[in-house]
Amino acid sequence: MLGFRVERLWADMTGLLALLFHQGVLDEQFLELQQLQDESSPNFVLEVFNIYFHEAEKLLRSLRSLLVDGEFSDYKKMRIHLNLLIGSSSTIGAKRIRNVCIVFRTASDQNNKIGCLRALELLEYEYCYLKNKLHELFQIEQQRILAAAIRE
Amino acid sequence: MGLECSSQELHVLAVDDSLVDRKVIERLLKISCCKVTAVESGRRALQYLGLDGERSSVGFDELKVNLIMTDYSMPGMTGYELLKKIKGSSKLREIPVVIMSSENVLARIDRCLEEGAEDFLVKPVKLSDV
Numbered sequence: 001m002l003g004f005r006v007e008r009l010w011a012d013m014t015g016l017l018a019l020l021f022h023q024g025v026l027d028e029q030f031l032e033l034q035q036l037q038d039e040s041s042p043n044f045v046l047e048v049f050n051i052y053f054h055e056a057e058k059l060l061r062s063l064r065s066l067l068v069d070g071e072f073s074d075y076k077k078m079r080i081h082l083n084l085l086i087g088s089s090s091t092i093g094a095k096r097i098r099n100v101c102i103v104f105r106t107a108s109d110q111n112n113k114i115g116c117l118r119a120l121e122l123l124e125y126e127y128c129y130l131k132n133k134l135h136e137l138f139q140i141e142q143q144r145i146l147a148a149a150i151r152e
Numbered sequence: 153m154g155l156e157c158s159s160q161e162l163h164v165l166a167v168d169d170s171l172v173d174r175k176v177i178e179r180l181l182k183i184s185c186c187k188v189t190a191v192e193s194g195r196r197a198l199q200y201l202g203l204d205g206e207r208s209s210v211g212f213d214e215l216k217v218n219l220i221m222t223d224y225s226m227p228g229m230t231g232y233e234l235l236k237k238i239k240g241s242s243k244l245r246e247i248p249v250v251i252m253s254s255e256n257v258l259a260r261i262d263r264c265l266e267e268g269a270e271d272f273l274v275k276p277v278k279l280s281d282v
Contacts, residue, residue, distance in 0.1 A: 029278075033176070036176070047175070048172060048175055048176060051172050051175055055170070055171055084169060084170055087173060087223070087275060088170045088172035088173060090275055091172055091173050091176050091276045
């Protein structure tokens with residue numbers, strides 16, 4: 001029974017990953033990160049993602065504030081934030097987020113407030129989706145490790 | 153990975169304003185048997201290298217950096233500006249500098265190589281790049 005559970009969890013995990021790849025949410029850079037995880041750094045991927053979530057949330061809040069608060073938007077500052085988010089999103093393999101940021105950046109270069117607002121909303125949506133799916137993925141992984149340990 | 157690190161580890165100074173990128177580059181370099189110091193800006197990098205006029209309390213030999221890897225797009229001082237400062241210093245110009253950028257802009261690459269960059273890596277950086 002426990003053996004079945006481990007196999008089932010493994011299938012869930014690979015299924016979810018396949019979905020995320022298929023949807024273009026993640027790209028192969030995510031797999032490159034997995035390569036950096038080993039016995040000497042067993043939680044590496046999780047640690048990197050936690051830093052990313054923390055950094056991204058701060059940037060998203062700041063971007064919203066720059067666009068919505070006050071009459072004039074500081075597009076230069078927005079560009080600095082977006083460059084940072086583009087870089088770290090591509091480092092972790094968050095392909096869709098990266099692409100939305102690039103669209104956002106183009107709109108900010110054109111001082112296009114409406115375009116920026118639309119891009120921001122899409123970015124917030126994509127971010128929530130990624131975060132939820134990755135939490136699901138990490139949870140399944142944890143359960144799988146636990147079930148495998150119990151089986152042994 | 154199971155690589156055996158010799159006692160002659162390269163000391164790499166990594167410069168990037170993103171904490172995510174610093175963590176990943178640090179790991180990439182450690183797996184490749186390098187000692188890593190990661191800083192968040194060009195200004196901090198120059199401070200570490202002892203090039204900002206302030207005397208560091210540690211002897212220069214201990215800080216000896218064998219390679220500098222820097223992000224291109226950083227607020228304040230870009231990777232390109234940092235490259236120029238390093239190549240403009242008699243003390244540091246021998247240290248190879250690698251520029252990393254998430255954008256594949258030919259003019260940018262040419263400019264960096266002309267200024268003396270050892271290499272230009274397009275992000276995201278992979279283990280095979282290192």
